[in-house]
Amino acid sequence: MKKHSGMRPQDIVVLLTIITQGGDLWMMKDIAQEAYVSASEVTESLNRSAKAGLVDKSKKKVMRHALLEFLTHGLRYVFPQEPGAIVRGVPTAFSASPLDRLIMSNEKLVWPYAKGKERGQSVEPLYPSVVEAALNKPELYELLALVDALRVGRVREQDLANKELEKRILNGR
Template identity: 60%
Template sequence: MKKHNGMRPHDIVILLKIVAKGDHDWLMKDIANELFISNSEVSESLNRSVLAGLIASDKKRVMRQALVEFITSGLKYVYPQQPSGLVRGIPTAHSAPPLSEIIQSEEIYVWPYAEGNVRGFSIEPLHPNVPKAALKDHVLHELLALVDAIRLGNVREQKFATLELEKHFN
């Protein structure tokens, strides 16, 4: 059995993309193309996720309960984030749906992206191509925004994000 050297941030992005696909069939090359990540990196990521117990050994079924548990209990410690300077980008965390419909805030958080249409405080995405991929898949965008709310939000935002994430996973 291959040694597990720990998860990488884009492993979460790949798993969330699979969740976003729902019941639709997919191939690794589809995930790679849609996330702008190489085929080999997607393959290695799925292998790490199998070893971590976050996807079934067939690499098709995300272990949703385990992934929710990892995201809600560990992600903010493993991949913490602090907002930085004002930039143009794509809304994330409580600034993007579905939380933007629940939480009113004057602080806007964005993933830096030159083609973005919003100015806000910069949040480093889990992978550099997250903004581009999120613009092409609104479900993925919502999932990644919820994950960011958990990564950097206060207790109230984390609670709302967790509830919304669980809705998506069920």
């Protein structure tokens, strides 16, 4: 039986973690530590991303235009999510920065997290380690929240998230 080689949710987390490095050189162990995934998962993730054309052949450079295109046009179909029950957690999507400054809403969306201070509808994170990783790196948190806005948002939230992701992924901020 052939091993599944399609994209997995942690691949997005790994790619976004690499993007937060800016132009700095990085090592797989650093990405593993920051994304709260194992080094072997980073290696496998980069292999899948190379196959999908989201990193170059050296697996050191994220193909930013391709990643943005995948996030914009494919993410919500590949990794769909619907808000669930009211839980305690960490704000995401339009309930987190930067969209919380652009969208006024009484609704809150949160990643379930026992130590969270907000209550809202639960949104399952792309990968279980996302909350810890996001809380330790604000730039990564914003990218992951914007990605969640693509997964669960309505057209307006998705459009705003796309614009913000484009700024951060293509322009480095």
